[in-house]
Amino acid sequence: MIIWENINLSFGDKTIFRDFDFRLESGEKVLIKNKSGSGKTTLLKTAIGLTPLNSGSIIIGGTLLEPHSITDIRSKIFYLDQDVTLPELTVEELLIELMHYKSNRDINLNRDELLKHLTTFKLDKNILSTNIKELSGGERQRIGLLIGLLLNRPIWLLDEPTSALDDELKKIVSDILLELPITCAVISHDSCWNNFKVKTWEVING
Amino acid sequence: MADISIISLLLMLTLTVPIFIINRFLKLGINRSLGISIIRMSLQLTFVGVYLQYIFLWNNPYINILYLLIMITIASSHSISSSNLKLKKLFIPITLSIAIPQLTVLLIFNLLIAGKEYLFDAKFIIPIGGMLLGNCLNGNIIALNSFYTGIKDDEKRYNYSLTLGASHNQAIIPYMRKSMTLAIKPNIASMATMGLVAIPGMMTGQILAGALPLTAIKYQGAIIIAILTAKYFSILLSILLSKGAAFNRYKTLNIDIFRKSY
Numbered sequence: 376m377i378i379w380e381n382i383n384l385s386f387g388d389k390t391i392f393r394d395f396d397f398r399l400e401s402g403e404k405v406l407i408k409n410k411s412g413s414g415k416t417t418l419l420k421t422a423i424g425l426t427p428l429n430s431g432s433i434i435i436g437g438t439l440l441e442p443h444s445i446t447d448i449r450s451k452i453f454y455l456d457q458d459v460t461l462p463e464l465t466v467e468e469l470l471i472e473l474m475h476y477k478s479n480r481d482i483n484l485n486r487d488e489l490l491k492h493l494t495t496f497k498l499d500k501n502i503l504s505t506n507i508k509e510l511s512g513g514e515r516q517r518i519g520l521l522i523g524l525l526l527n528r529p530i531w532l533l534d535e536p537t538s539a540l541d542d543e544l545k546k547i548v549s550d551i552l553l554e555l556p557i558t559c560a561v562i563s564h565d566s567c568w569n570n571f572k573v574k575t576w577e578v579i580n581g
Numbered sequence: 582m583a584d585i586s587i588i589s590l591l592l593m594l595t596l597t598v599p600i601f602i603i604n605r606f607l608k609l610g611i612n613r614s615l616g617i618s619i620i621r622m623s624l625q626l627t628f629v630g631v632y633l634q635y636i637f638l639w640n641n642p643y644i645n646i647l648y649l650l651i652m653i654t655i656a657s658s659h660s661i662s663s664s665n666l667k668l669k670k671l672f673i674p675i676t677l678s679i680a681i682p683q684l685t686v687l688l689i690f691n692l693l694i695a696g697k698e699y700l701f702d703a704k705f706i707i708p709i710g711g712m713l714l715g716n717c718l719n720g721n722i723i724a725l726n727s728f729y730t731g732i733k734d735d736e737k738r739y740n741y742s743l744t745l746g747a748s749h750n751q752a753i754i755p756y757m758r759k760s761m762t763l764a765i766k767p768n769i770a771s772m773a774t775m776g777l778v779a780i781p782g783m784m785t786g787q788i789l790a791g792a793l794p795l796t797a798i799k800y801q802g803a804i805i806i807a808i809l810t811a812k813y814f815s816i817l818l819s820i821l822l823s824k825g826a827a828f829n830r831y832k833t834l835n836i837d838i839f840r841k842s843y
Contacts, residue, residue: 423744424831442830446748454744460737462755478746522745 376401376558377422377530382431384417391417395431397576399530404553405560406571413578415562416457419532423454435530450478453528457535459519466510466518467503470525479526492521495551497544512539520548531559537567594619633707642701649687649710653680656718660819664726665840670826678818679721683713686811694803709804712783716808717815720764724816727760728753729827732834740833749824749832757820764816768809775805 379397384390391414399405407415420426422433424445433440435448461469474484493500496517502510510518516539523531531552537545545567552559553570561568597619604612636648657676661667687710688700695705732739732753742752775781776798780788783804787797827838 425740425744425833427829427831445831449744450746452744454741456737456741458737460741462738462742473745476742476746476751477748526746 376436377560378434379418379421380432380434382421382433383429384414384421384426384431385429392431395576397574399558399560401558402556403558404571406568406573407560407562407575408564408573409575410578413576416534419454419534419560419562422532423449423452446478451528452530452532453523453526455516455519455523455531455533455536457538459515461507461515461519463506463508465504465506469507469518470503470522473522473526482526484525489521489525492524495547496521497547513541513544516540517544517548524551529557531555531557533559533561533563535563536561537563537565542567636707637703640703645701645703645706649684649706650680652711652714653683656714657721660718660721660725663722664729666725666729666827666838667840670838671823674822674826675721675725675819678815678822679714679717681818682811682814683710683717686807686814687713690803690807694800709807712804713808713811716768716812720812720816721819724760724764725819725823727763728756728820729834729838731756731759733836733839736834743832749828752832753820753824760820761816765809765813768812772805772809775801781805 377399379395382392382395384392384395397418407418409415417426421428422435422440424440436451438444438448440448462472464472470484470489473479474482490500493502498514498517498521502514502518507515507518516536520536533552537548540548545565549565549567549570552561559571561571597615601612601615604610604615636644653676657672657679660679661671661675687706690709691697691700691702691705695702699705735756739752739756743749781801784794784797784801787800788794792800827835829835
């Protein structure tokens, strides 16, 4: 569960949030569907401490987002940004590197599980030896989602996760996420997410 | 070594006259800055020559150390101002990262090469100290620039590694590898061709001053190792000590450490 409480945020003269409240209930699957420029991406980034607030608080699973809790909070949230900006390694090197990251040391990279996910996402296993920078947008998105499945974190915040996928894959991805026992917020313009609960907010002008 | 007459020096300066003429002809627009630089160089060298004359005459360990500390302070502010980073926030970490390796290596050098009775002798501490300082300074500028602009330009990827579970050190290490390699590479290259392409400056000076080439190369070898060591640790420390001030408490980069807003 994530609670944004009374948050204020502006960049220069541009106010993004003014006394803004938003909730993501535990186990809820939400589709955030606003016009662009309403701060959707920014809202997700505030929850993982990438965009600091001017004021207000964010509480995640009962823990207040603060400098000393940030590592713990980040380890509970799987965040996927629009461009899936991953280190330029081969997919396999990347996965091994990720499992060495401090928060992921308890996770064992299970080869069978990995191959199963590859099949689910219609990826050939040769992709493991391909460098991230040589992947297409759609392949990168699927690798991003696959990382989410491997990390198995309780909260997923996804920013346009299916924009580069074809209709069949879009459906596969949204079906998988609907089944997972996670709390999830998705920003997307794709109709495959229509089973999610739609939430919007008014855009601040000026 | 025979002293050089002022007349000969001025005659050397006439070598630059054709440069000024050609610059003007080609409209390079650098004559003003070239002229100012030559005048500055002459004044600064005169000034240094005069006060070094006294420092060598007194040869007082305290004055020598004080002189070195002043050089370190100037070097660290210069190192920050040349790297587009803000002086105030990074001054102390950068000064320490220059002073610690430079003084340590300098004392070890003096102990091993000059002997302990010359530990704080002006003849060793000032020229060798200056040489180490210049190299630490140059290494720091390259490393800090590359490290912080590297993270700045790659901010999304850096941030993303944090959200994927990397500790702060794990997230910065790729940028550290790049910047340290970049800063130390010139030394590796210059060592590989040392003596083949050109006789190094220090050796030239020693030979002109009457030393035997075999003595000169011993000093040369020792100083090159001293430079490499001092520079390496200075680069490492400059990154490690500055990161406290350069990142916020959420481990993302403080954009306000940069002088210009990009």
